[in-house]
Amino acid sequence: xxxxxxxxxxxxxxxxxxxxxxxxxxxxxxxxxxxxxxxxxxxxxxxxxxxxxxxxxxxxxxxxxxxxxxxxxxxxxxxxxxxxxxxxxxxxxxxxxxxxxxxxxxxxxxxxxxxxxxxxxxxxxxxxxxxxxxxxxxxxxxxxxxxxxxxxxxxxxxxxxxxxxxxxxxxxxxxxxxxxxxxxxxxxxxxxxxxxxxxxxxxxxxxxxxxxxxxxxxxxxxxxxxxxxxxxxxxxxxxxxxxxxxxxxxxxxxxxxxxxxxxxxxxxxxxxxxxxxxxxxxxxxxxxxxxxxxxxxxxxxxxxxxxxxxxxxxxxx
Amino acid sequence: xxxxxxxxxxxxxxxxxxxxxxxxxxxxxxxxxxxxxxxxxxxxxxxxxxxxxxxxxxxxxxxxxxxxxxxxxxxxxxxxxxxxxxxxxxxxxxxxxxxxxxxxxxxxxxxxxxxxxxxxxxxxxxxxxxxxxxxxxxxxxxxxxxxxxxxxxxxxxxxxxxxxxxxxxxxxxxxxxxxxxxxxxxxxxxxxxxxxxxxxxxxxxxxxxxxxxxxxxxxxxxxxxxxxxxxxxxxxxxxxxxxxxxxxxxxxxxxxxxxxxxxxxxxxxxxxxxxxxxxxxxxxxxxxxxxxxxxxxxxxxxxxxxxxxxxxxxxxx
Numbered sequence: 001x002x003x004x005x006x007x008x009x010x011x012x013x014x015x016x017x018x019x020x021x022x023x024x025x026x027x028x029x030x031x032x033x034x035x036x037x038x039x040x041x042x043x044x045x046x047x048x049x050x051x052x053x054x055x056x057x058x059x060x061x062x063x064x065x066x067x068x069x070x071x072x073x074x075x076x077x078x079x080x081x082x083x084x085x086x087x088x089x090x091x092x093x094x095x096x097x098x099x100x101x102x103x104x105x106x107x108x109x110x111x112x113x114x115x116x117x118x119x120x121x122x123x124x125x126x127x128x129x130x131x132x133x134x135x136x137x138x139x140x141x142x143x144x145x146x147x148x149x150x151x152x153x154x155x156x157x158x159x160x161x162x163x164x165x166x167x168x169x170x171x172x173x174x175x176x177x178x179x180x181x182x183x184x185x186x187x188x189x190x191x192x193x194x195x196x197x198x199x200x201x202x203x204x205x206x207x208x209x210x211x212x213x214x215x216x217x218x219x220x221x222x223x224x225x226x227x228x229x230x231x232x233x234x235x236x237x238x239x240x241x242x243x244x245x246x247x248x249x250x251x252x253x254x255x256x257x258x259x260x261x262x263x264x265x266x267x268x269x270x271x272x273x274x275x276x277x278x279x280x281x282x283x284x285x286x287x288x289x290x291x292x293x294x295x296x297x298x299x300x301x302x303x304x305x306x307x308x309x310x311x312x313x314x315x316x317x
Numbered sequence: 318x319x320x321x322x323x324x325x326x327x328x329x330x331x332x333x334x335x336x337x338x339x340x341x342x343x344x345x346x347x348x349x350x351x352x353x354x355x356x357x358x359x360x361x362x363x364x365x366x367x368x369x370x371x372x373x374x375x376x377x378x379x380x381x382x383x384x385x386x387x388x389x390x391x392x393x394x395x396x397x398x399x400x401x402x403x404x405x406x407x408x409x410x411x412x413x414x415x416x417x418x419x420x421x422x423x424x425x426x427x428x429x430x431x432x433x434x435x436x437x438x439x440x441x442x443x444x445x446x447x448x449x450x451x452x453x454x455x456x457x458x459x460x461x462x463x464x465x466x467x468x469x470x471x472x473x474x475x476x477x478x479x480x481x482x483x484x485x486x487x488x489x490x491x492x493x494x495x496x497x498x499x500x501x502x503x504x505x506x507x508x509x510x511x512x513x514x515x516x517x518x519x520x521x522x523x524x525x526x527x528x529x530x531x532x533x534x535x536x537x538x539x540x541x542x543x544x545x546x547x548x549x550x551x552x553x554x555x556x557x558x559x560x561x562x563x564x565x566x567x568x569x570x571x572x573x574x575x576x577x578x579x580x581x582x583x584x585x586x587x588x589x590x591x592x593x594x595x596x597x598x599x600x601x602x603x604x605x606x607x608x609x610x611x612x613x614x615x616x617x618x619x620x621x622x623x624x625x626x627x628x629x630x631x632x633x634x
Contacts, residue, residue, distance in 0.1 A: 130470060146463070153447060153561020153593065160592045164555040167485045168503075168548070177558075178591035186485075231485070238481040241494075242559065244470020274495035275477045276470065 004058075005301045006051045006065035006104070009293035010034070010094075011111065012085030015043075017050045019058060020298035024122030026291050028054055040088045041097055048101035064105040065098055066301030068114030068293060075109045075300075076156050107300050110158060113150055114296030115251065115288075116143030121299040123287030124249035132245045133286070134162075136232065137252035140184040144243065162188075166234050183238075187231035189254040196224055211257040225257075229264025236265050236283070237272040244276045251286030258285040321375075322618045323368045323382035323421070326610035327351070327411075328428065329402030332360075334367045336375060337615035341439030343608050345371055353403055357410045365418030381422040382415055383618030385431030385610060392426045392617075393473055424617050427475060430467055431613030432568065432605075433460030438616040440604030441566035449562045450603070451479075452569035453549065457501040461560065479505075483551050500555075504548035506571040513541055528574040542574075546581025553582050553600070554589040561593045568603030575602040 002021040009016040011034065018029030030050055035043060055062050069089075072081035078095040080086070098106045109117070116125070116133035125131035125145065135141040140162035144151040153159050162184040163177040170181025177184070185191060189207035197204045199220070205213070213221035236248065250258060262283070269278050288295050319338040326333040328351065335346030347367055352360060372379050386406075389398035395412040397403070415423045426434070433442070433450035442448035442462065452458040457479035461468040470476050479501040480494040487498025494501070502508060506524035514521045516537070522530070530538035553565065567575060579600070586595050605612050 146468070151463070151560075154563045154597045155594060157561040157594050157597070159559050159561050161559045163592055164481070164558050165551050165589060166482055168483050168498075168551050169486065176591075177589070179554075179589040181485075182589075234482050234485050237496075241481050242476050242478045243468075244474040244476050246471045272482060272494070272496040272499075274493075275480055277472060277474050280471045280474070 001060075003063045003303060004055075004060045005298040005303060006055070006062045006102075007294040007297035008047055008051070008065060008067040008098075009111065009114075009297045010067065010069045010086070010089075011293070012036070012070050015047065016294055017047055017054070018294040018298075019054050019060065019062070020295060022303055024118075024295055024298075026294055027058060027060075029294055030054070034086070036086055036088070038088070040086075040093045043089075044094055044097040045101060048098055051102060062102075062104055063303070064107070064301045065102065066114070066297045066299065067094060067098070067106065067108035068111040068297035068300060069094065069108055070111050072158065073108050073110045073113075074156060075107070075113075075150075075152075078106075078108060080108070105301075107302065109150075109300045111293065111296065112141035113143045113158065114300045115286075115292050116145060116296070117150065117299035118288060118292060118296035119249050119251070119286055120145045120148070122295060124284050125247050128246040130243065130245040130247075132161075132239055132243060132248045134236065134239075134248065134250050135252035135286075136188060136250065136254040138190050139188050140235070141252070142239070144245070161239065162235075164235070164238065166231070166238065183231070183235035187228065187235055189252075191231070192224060192228045192254070195227065199224075207254050208256065211254070211260060214260060215257070225260055226264060228254075229261045230268065232261060233265040233268025234272070237269045240269055240273045240278055240281050241276055245281060247282045247284065249284055249286045251288075251292065255285060256289075318377070320380045320620060321372070321377045322615040322620060323372070323379045323419070324611040324614035325364055325368070325382060325384040325415075326428065326431075326614045327384065327386045327403070327406075328610070329353070329387050332364065333611055334364055334371070335611040335615075336371050336377065336379075337612060339620055341435075341612055341615075343611055344375060344377070346611055347371070351403070353405070355405070357403075357405045358414055360406075361411055361414040362418060365415055368419060379419070379421055380620070381424070381618045382419065383431070383614045383616065384411060384415070384423065384425035385428040385614035385617060386411065386425055387428050389475065390425050390427045390430075391473060392424070392430075392467075392469075395423075395425060397425070422618075424619065426467075426617045428610065428613065429458035430460050430475065431617045432603075432609050433462060433613070434467065434616035435605060435609060435613035436566050436568070436603055437462045437465070439612060441601050442564050445563040447560060447562040447564075449478075449556055449560060449565045451553065451556075451565065451567050452603075453504070453506065453567065453571040454569035455507050456505050457552070458569070459556070461562070478556065479552075481552070481555065483548070483555065500548075500552035504545065504552055506569075508548070509541060509545045509571070512544065516541075524571050525573065528571070528577060531577060532574070542577055543581060545571075546578045547585065549578060550582040550585025551589070554586045557586055557590045557595055557598050558593055562598060564599045564601065566601055566603045568605075568609065572602060573606075
């Protein structure tokens, strides 16, 4: 039988828990609202309880647990960093509580990295020697996976490709990264919404709504989409130039309109990346949408290295 | 005794040949002018002859040969790509001729990558888990070395970090990479010279001369250096954000004035890279200057893996 991984996806709004097979099938899941006010231990014990419950009701033991958590996570040390949404969860309380409750190996990583690992393990990046996952939603999250490993900088730091500067002369307030004119500040869904609001202050719209209007032929929205496409394209083309990866997958809310943005992105790559074999870089949509969180969480658990070590699940109560 | 590597540095203007110890000491070298008109085989045989001569006169056998060549090189296949300076050398003639003449293992790589490998093996990047070498001269060459390996993209492609776009709104003619506003087109020595010439068309100066004037307190030159420093700084800060490498080393002609540019670079990193642990990224000057070519060439030869294989020099005529 396939090994079953316990998956835990902790966001600012909701906590989801599920069972995922080593083939990437989500067997079952439950979710509830995050209560950031709750003492962390009290908030985490129910996660363990739900995992036990799911495991029991399906009659499948777990080999281990992978967690995807909003905010910075020190993967190697299993420690949650400074967290805007879950300040009470900072430190090692998530891992220590789950390990104590479940007696299983538990791993955690940032949710954006986890989504990338999910796409790499079972989705759009499967088998690629070099893979970049770009999540375009309120911000722009980027993970680079080389030879199956998430690329991390010195001391395990997660690079922030979404915040490289593409407009050195940008005016206005700085991004929270400190830069003026970084990619995220110009090409995220939020950036598109701000541009729309500047033009039509009486009629603020969400990124998705702007895309829908464009799809329905509304000229002002199409202009906005073209501009967003160009900003997106310049940053993606920069990553093509800088990494020449085998596959780039695009996910996140804004990429619900993938087909609409693709021509702009391709045009920018064709124009801007003539020194590298751009034709060998495959651009594709992310495979997972609703399930991305839990599949990503499961992919955080190093299934194969763990099994190679000959370890086995001894927790089957 | 230390293993001795034959080093061959082939540029558009000159060919240099030397002996380098495994500790990175240049024992001896000779050089002559490149004759691009010459049939490649006829041009390459003297390289082999000089290596034999050096080896004999110092009484040291060679374990193998490393070559640094201008233009694109397919390292894994040992093939020189389309080459503006040495069109007759395209293909495998360099390696096949040297191997046939010397009966030794021979490896070749692009000269910019080779310089980075030299700095990584014996210089500024020694021991760094992640290392970026930036060569600022007429252009901007960048090599990324992760865990001792040059990072290459799909099909062994060399990424071109020097050509990522930092000014999305740049006007004027496109760079040869296709982009408007790429880093090289704004921050190379050539870019600085062009800016100077626009301001003072009657008095064109080389980058080095502008730096010298600035060092001597000439205000116009200092303004030019400050602008160049900002352009350089934005691109370097982007690499800090995107890779968070342990060490970044700066080499090339323009970095002869390293101390003058450093404050601008540091200022840009401090401002622009607040999401990553910038304080852990060490910025330093390249160690090798005149010797960079031959030490780089020697570093192209995979000394340790070769020795691990238990191979030995059998050519000792």
